[in-house]
Amino acid sequence: IKFMIYNLHKSAGRLCVVDCVSVSFSWLRIPGVLQRLGFTYFILALLQTFWGQKEVPLRSDVVLYWPQxxxxxxxxxxxxxxxxxxxVPNCPTGYLGAGGIGDNGLYPNCTGGAAGYTDRLMFGDNMYRYPTCKEMYLTTQPFDPEGVLGTINSIVMGFLGMQAGKIIISYNGFNIHILGRFLAWAVVLVCCITWRFQTQLVSGFSPNKLTGSFCRSLSYVTCMGCFSFLLLAAMYFVSDVKGWWGGQPFIYPGMNSIFVYVGHSLLGFYFPFSWEMNFQQSHWEQLFQSLWGTGLWVLIAYLLYRKKFFLKI
Known part of the structure; x- marks a missing residue:
């Protein structure tokens, strides 16, 4: 099914048709951020439904969940x-880079490596053509940062979050044990990062590939998981153990995260959330605009919190 989009503009006092673009459902972007979140939660829900525990086990957060x-x-x-x-045709095996001018331009058509190749096989060459790396690395291959292969590691990252929840539930009332296990998991994950870093160096890959920004690699998951457990341990100590902080002001947008996300997506480019900057190269004006827009959404979320309005799916 095709339809025509006409771009109109006023010229010499009259409307003129200046462009005509053909749009087809074959160009529809199937993966996406919300799609990845939904599929990740779906798999994790299945794991907990079929291989979870009906009763909360005391001081057991790993062994009883061995099927998961x-x-x-x-x-x-x-x-x-x-x-x-x-x-991957015309690409080195195991490549995780951006392609284009990355890696000194050695692999211009290898964007995403196996992850990008898998998505192109599944969705065709009409898949997502405007990833972040296109402008930065001048890539030519279509690549979807929320593709199929990277979703596997999103499930693993979500599972680490489930593990944190199991620790809190299983060791409820034993704050020292909860903090200790958070720190233990951080150590385990940082060991994985160290092992992966050494493996990359031995195999000749440069360390900057460890970020996994294009394929959401295992190194990316372990690195983010390590910092998440450390931050969670710090927040648990400050908020739950000592009671020094109640989470303000982050608790307000957190209670209406879907509303804030959709609202920013629809209105974030309009006044009063943003405006046309006078100094495009000025970092301070961009920073001020971002802080101003964020502050407005926090204020809106606070007012909705006071009204007990919460938008959920």
Whole structure:
């Protein structure tokens, strides 16, 4: 199904048709941020439904959930095998870079490596053509940062969040044990980061590939998981153990996160949330505009919180 979009503008006092663009559903972007979140939560919900515990186990947050861990390990094994063993035409095996002018322009058509190649096989060449790396690295290949292969590691990251919740529930009332296990998980994940860093250096890859910004790599998951457990431990100590802070003002937009997200997506480019800057190259004006817009949404969320209005899906 195709339809025509006419761009109109006023010229010499009359409206003129200046452009005509054909749009087709074959160009529809199937993956996306919310799609990835929804699929991740769906898989995690299945794991907890079929292999969870009906009663809260006391001081057991790993052993009793061994079926979940088996499935997560299998999923991660699939990601590792596809990422580092799948042959990608005209690209080195295991490539995780951006392509384009990245890596000194050695692999211009290898954007995303196996992740990008898998998505192009599944969705065709009409898939998402405007990723962030296109402008920065001058890439030519279509690439979706929320593609299929990267969703596997999103599930693993979400599972780490589930693990944090299991710790809080299983050790409820034992604050020292909760903090200790948070820190223990941070140490385990930082060891994974160290091992991965050494592996990359031995294999000849440069350390900047560890960020996994294009494929949401295992290194990215372990790095973010490590910092998340450290931050969670600090927040738990400050808020739950000592009671020094109640989470303000972050609690207000957090209670209406969907409303704030959709509102910013629709209105974020309009006044009073943003305006046309006089100094495009000025970092301070961009910073002020971002802080101003964020402050307005926090204020809106606070007013909705006072009115007990919460938008949920």
């Amino acid at each position: 861990w088996v499935i997560i390990i299998l999923l991660e094994t699939v990601w590792l095998c596809v990422t580092f063993l799948m042959p």
